[in-house]
Amino acid sequence: MSTTPPSEATILKSLNHAQRRAVTSQSPTVAILAGPGSGKTHTLTSRVVWLIQHAGYQPCDVIVATFTVKAAREMKERIGKILGEDVQKKIVLGTFHSIARRYLTSYGKRIGLDSKFNIADDGDTRAIIKRICERHRLTVDPSHAKSWISKKKAKGTSAAASQNRQKDGPHTELNTCFKEYQEHLERSNLLDYDDLLVRCVELLRGHPSCVSNVQTVLIDEYQDTNGIQYELMKLFAQARERITIVGDPDQSIYGWRSAEIRNLYRLLRDYPETDEVSLEENYRSSQSILSVSLSVIQEDKKRYQKVLLPVHAKGEKPVLRKLATPSTEGDWIVHEIKRVIMLFGGMLKYEDIAILLRSASLSRHIESALGKAGVSYRMVGGHKFYERKEVKVLIDYLRVVHQPDNNDAVARIINVPRRGIGEATIKSLLEEAEQAKMSVWSVICKHCRGERTATTKIRPKMEQKLNTELVRIITSLRQKAETVTQSSPYTLINLVEQLISQLRFKQHLEEEYSIDHEQRWANVREFVSLVGDFMRSSARIDEEALPEVADLEQTKDDNMLGKFLANVSLASDAQRDGEEHDKSTLVTISTIHAAKGLEWPVVFVPAVYNGAIPHSRSEDVDEERRLLYVAMTRAQAFLYLSCPLYGSQGMGKVELSDFVEPFASKAFASRGPSFDRAVLKTTGRILGRDVPSEKEIFDKLPPMFATEDDQYPANPVDFKNADEPPNADSGDGQPRALKRQRISDKAIDDGEHNWKREYATTMEQSSGFTMSTLPGFMSAGAHQHTIAAANAAQAASNKTAIKRSTNRRPADQKSLLGFVSQGSRAPENRPPPPHDRSATSSYGRYQAAAARSAARALSGPSGLDPKLTDHKLPTGKPLARPATPKPIDDGPRKQYACFSSSPSKPASPNAAAQGGEQAEVKTAAPHRPATSFHATTFTSVRHQPGAIRRPVGLGPPPSMDRLRKPFKPLTMNRPRGPGP
Numbered sequence: 001m002s003t004t005p006p007s008e009a010t011i012l013k014s015l016n017h018a019q020r021r022a023v024t025s026q027s028p029t030v031a032i033l034a035g036p037g038s039g040k041t042h043t044l045t046s047r048v049v050w051l052i053q054h055a056g057y058q059p060c061d062v063i064v065a066t067f068t069v070k071a072a073r074e075m076k077e078r079i080g081k082i083l084g085e086d087v088q089k090k091i092v093l094g095t096f097h098s099i100a101r102r103y104l105t106s107y108g109k110r111i112g113l114d115s116k117f118n119i120a121d122d123g124d125t126r127a128i129i130k131r132i133c134e135r136h137r138l139t140v141d142p143s144h145a146k147s148w149i150s151k152k153k154a155k156g157t158s159a160a161a162s163q164n165r166q167k168d169g170p171h172t173e174l175n176t177c178f179k180e181y182q183e184h185l186e187r188s189n190l191l192d193y194d195d196l197l198v199r200c201v202e203l204l205r206g207h208p209s210c211v212s213n214v215q216t217v218l219i220d221e222y223q224d225t226n227g228i229q230y231e232l233m234k235l236f237a238q239a240r241e242r243i244t245i246v247g248d249p250d251q252s253i254y255g256w257r258s259a260e261i262r263n264l265y266r267l268l269r270d271y272p273e274t275d276e277v278s279l280e281e282n283y284r285s286s287q288s289i290l291s292v293s294l295s296v297i298q299e300d301k302k303r304y305q306k307v308l309l310p311v312h313a314k315g316e317k318p319v320l321r322k323l324a325t326p327s328t329e330g331d332w333i334v335h336e337i338k339r340v341i342m343l344f345g346g347m348l349k350y351e352d353i354a355i356l357l358r359s360a361s362l363s364r365h366i367e368s369a370l371g372k373a374g375v376s377y378r379m380v381g382g383h384k385f386y387e388r389k390e391v392k393v394l395i396d397y398l399r400v401v402h403q404p405d406n407n408d409a410v411a412r413i414i415n416v417p418r419r420g421i422g423e424a425t426i427k428s429l430l431e432e433a434e435q436a437k438m439s440v441w442s443v444i445c446k447h448c449r450g451e452r453t454a455t456t457k458i459r460p461k462m463e464q465k466l467n468t469e470l471v472r473i474i475t476s477l478r479q480k481a482e483t484v485t486q487s488s489p490y491t492l493i494n495l496v497e498q499l500i501s502q503l504r505f506k507q508h509l510e511e512e513y514s515i516d517h518e519q520r521w522a523n524v525r526e527f528v529s530l531v532g533d534f535m536r537s538s539a540r541i542d543e544e545a546l547p548e549v550a551d552l553e554q555t556k557d558d559n560m561l562g563k564f565l566a567n568v569s570l571a572s573d574a575q576r577d578g579e580e581h582d583k584s585t586l587v588t589i590s591t592i593h594a595a596k597g598l599e600w601p602v603v604f605v606p607a608v609y610n611g612a613i614p615h616s617r618s619e620d621v622d623e624e625r626r627l628l629y630v631a632m633t634r635a636q637a638f639l640y641l642s643c644p645l646y647g648s649q650g651m652g653k654v655e656l657s658d659f660v661e662p663f664a665s666k667a668f669a670s671r672g673p674s675f676d677r678a679v680l681k682t683t684g685r686i687l688g689r690d691v692p693s694e695k696e697i698f699d700k701l702p703p704m705f706a707t708e709d710d711q712y713p714a715n716p717v718d719f720k721n722a723d724e725p726p727n728a729d730s731g732d733g734q735p736r737a738l739k740r741q742r743i744s745d746k747a748i749d750d751g752e753h754n755w756k757r758e759y760a761t762t763m764e765q766s767s768g769f770t771m772s773t774l775p776g777f778m779s780a781g782a783h784q785h786t787i788a789a790a791n792a793a794q795a796a797s798n799k800t801a802i803k804r805s806t807n808r809r810p811a812d813q814k815s816l817l818g819f820v821s822q823g824s825r826a827p828e829n830r831p832p833p834p835h836d837r838s839a840t841s842s843y844g845r846y847q848a849a850a851a852r853s854a855a856r857a858l859s860g861p862s863g864l865d866p867k868l869t870d871h872k873l874p875t876g877k878p879l880a881r882p883a884t885p886k887p888i889d890d891g892p893r894k895q896y897a898c899f900s901s902s903p904s905k906p907a908s909p910n911a912a913a914q915g916g917e918q919a920e921v922k923t924a925a926p927h928r929p930a931t932s933f934h935a936t937t938f939t940s941v942r943h944q945p946g947a948i949r950r951p952v953g954l955g956p957p958p959s960m961d962r963l964r965k966p967f968k969p970l971t972m973n974r975p976r977g978p979g980p
């Protein structure tokens with residue numbers, strides 16, 4: 001796909017003054033430090049484009065390192081849309097790990113690396129360390145040993161160096177584990193994630209010529225780089241020493257992965273001429289959201305002070321909601337989600353909503369509530385495609401085919417499908433291999449050749465089985481795999497298909513998983529199609545190839561299987577779930593860590609209590625605070641925090657998080673906002689979206705729909721200390737409210753009153769859905785049966801109920817007569833005041849009543865309640881539908897080319913009317929990318945770039961000096977002279 005290169009003006013016009021300065025800086029080193037939503041990623045992407053397009057850098061001489069696979073993918077999409085896919089693919093762009101792997105595959109021979117190395121993922125590492133601890137009877141906790149080893153490696157310490165340093169210290173056992181682990185990896189030709197970086201540093205230190213072509217290096221999310229990544233950055237850039245970094249110290253949340261905030265100081269010390277640019281405008285969030293978020297982070301007195309000015313209106317006060325239990329919290333979240341969806345009449349969709357969790361384990365009640373209500377969702381940072389059992393087995397087989405010395409993969413597949421080989425046999429094979437210092441595969445092959453040793457414990461019958469059912473399959477596939485290249489007639493898909501058929505995998509799934517084998521088989525088919533996607537994408541351009549460097553021989557990596565496996569290992573946090581679905585119907589549940597760099601119009605942060613955030617096991621309270629700050633600053637228009645009285649997992653009574661407690665009563669509202677006309681309009685402005693008319697909204701509103709956040713008490717009853725049990729109808733407790741909620745849900749599900757759901761439920765589209773493995777969950781299929789049974793029972797009870805009476809209404813609902821007597825004034829002429837909850841409510845109920853009466857009229861006399869036949873409507877004003885309000889004309893919009901980490905918004909229909917240059921930009925503007933699950937504010941700011949609308953009272957726009965102000969402490973603290 002070739003694209004017309006953008007002019008300099010096109011690149012710069014979507015940037016504000018400070019962003020432009022950063023993008024066009026002539027300084028070799030540029031540090032862009034700014035707060036959330038200030039366009040850091042947007043600026044970095046624009047700089048890449050500018051350097052290639054206007055500074056004349058060759059794409060293949062530019063390295064861009066990101067922190068996550070997702071960020072890399074999004075940046076590729078942005079650059080690809082501006083410069084074209086061909087140019088984008090030449091840029092060496094990826095996570096630190098994937099870039100390191102590419103260098104090691106191409107040049108690793110120089111440091112004695114077998115280019116066919118495999119990558120040990122987290123699961124492999126855990127299993128290896130656990131076995132070492134068992135074998136050597138070490139008393140250390142394997143997961144502690146794992147993170148200890150990883151920290152050592154992140155600091156660049158080798159196993160030998162660590163052991164020499166602390167021979168008999170408290171870390172003797174850990175050092176033994178480290179040494180054994182490293183030897184094991186070497187024997188199995190494996191590199192773990194840390195090794196990729198460590199070995200790449202070794203390579204580039206010893207052989208600088210490998211990066212002699214590199215003209216510039218750009219780093220995203222710099223605050224999360226650790227020591228070894230800093231080294232790597234410097235080594236990548238060693239030829240020209242041109243580096244651009246973007247980061248926000250307030251968003252450093254990877255301390256547990258050895259990220260070092262100190263790297264900011266190191267950069268300024270090592271590159272004293274660094275051009276520092278501060279971005280001050282926040283384009284993402286409403287003023288209220290930004291100000292509460294800043295209150296949280298400003299409690300950390302040690303942080304770097306930064307200016308962050310909201311560009312948007314004040315918006316609604318963020319909500320801090322207290323609920324009785326975690327499950328009520330889940331129900332309330334669902335209630336609020338439905339309220340947002342219904343009362344915004346299509347302006348906000350499910351994809352605009354995110355639920356951000358400190359830990360994935362907190363999702364159980366929320367998932368359960370969403371499942372009950374039939375709201376589909378996707379999990380980010382949760383159960384992943386490649387981790388599904390049936391997919392993992394196939395990947396393990398392919399790993400063994402590619403590299404049979406991978407002991408762990410061999411151990412995992414020996415008895416899958418079942419071959420009657422038990423744990424004891426597997427263990428003795430592993431032991432025999434350890435003792436003989438051979439790989440397990442070599443031991444198995446030896447057995448199959450009938451070469452028995454004194455230590456052999458395997459029975460001949462077992463050897464026979466291994467020979468016929470495992471060794472033959474692997475050996476034949478290995479021969480084929482050698483021949484699989486990009487252009488070979490026997491393709492990677494053929495290889496995978498052959499593997500699946502030789503294993504009789506379908507039959508195996510049917511035998512092992514009687515309930516959900518179909519779902520699992522669908523996953524297998526999906527895996528095959530993924531292999532196809534991989535082949536197609538690598539056929540277009542060899543993205544892996546590093547540029548040719550004069551006089552430097554490269555190992556050509558044209559083995560498709562090896563490339564595919566590396567891709568799988570490095571993409572382990574890329575979520576495929578839901579990609580095949582319409583994402584607009586999915587709410588996102590994500591860990592806060594995985595939500596970094598993203599934004600949503602509506603954000604929920606549940607479980608805001610001490611123990612969850614700050615997490616009870618965290619050693620760094622400030623980092624926990626930053627985590628909450630990251631979560632809150634993802635929100636554009638509405639932010640909801642919530643806290644139950646009792647924690648999940650039997651935690652007992654909990655207290656509101658110390659991070660919000662000091663200002664909780666002042667800064668937050670205790671209930672969700674009323675979504676009146678004024679709120680809708682402000683939201684429309686923040687998000688740059690068209691506001692639907694009242695008619696559009698209320699026509700879709702189901703009867704009995706609760707339009708206010710009034711179904712759960714603001715001060716919940718502490719049922720454990722109350723006389724009445726939680727299920728009693730306690731007057732103001734939620735049980736009664738829950739019942740009422742169910743009535744309206746029933747009406748929704750029945751499709752009664754002509755209301756059609758605009759989403760498919762999670763269970764209805766279960767084939768691509770990640771199965772929750774959490775306790776208390778049932779399978780999608782089982783759930784669907786339950787729903788069907790419940791619906792049938794519900795329908796039966798409806799019939800009985802309708803026979804008995806149809807004129808029941810909730811206690812707080814006014815009579816139909818009451819509504820009519822209010823007159824038929826068009827509602828938009830009398831918008832309810834923002835604080836008047838009942839006004840909006842009544843209007844909703846009025847609509848509900850009107851809809852019900854219309855439905856009954858349509859259903860003919862048989863549908864009429866006998867009691868009502870005697871009633872007459874008053875002769876005064878007739879029931880009227882609200883008049884259609886004038887469509888809102890927001891006037892012409894500014895169209896921005898989209899470079900940010902956040903995906904773009906769909907084009908407004910108004911835009912078609914715009915001519916000239918703007919229309920051109922619109923044509924070139926990217927469609928929402930496949931990975932996008934939320935809209936951006938990028939095109940929402942309608943003033944011209946460079947003319948930022950500053951909130952009243954903030955004084956004149958910042959001068960260049962002012963921009964530098966936040967860096968004063970950094971600059972002043974710069975170390976003088978060479979330091980350690």
Ligand SMILES: Nc1ncnc2c1ncn2[C@@H]1O[C@H](COP(=O)(O)OP(=O)(O)OP(=O)(O)O)[C@@H](O)[C@H]1O
Pocket residue numbers: 014015016019034035036037038039040041042043248251283284596597598633900901902936937938939940941945
């Ligand atoms: N000059 C600008 N004019 C209008 N919108 C902008 C501008 N710069 C950035 N934006 C928008 O602001 C939002 C945030 O941008 P971006 O994701 O690049 O910020 P960030 O600083 O990387 O955020 P975070 O650090 O929180 O991940 C996006 O929707 C982006 O399109």
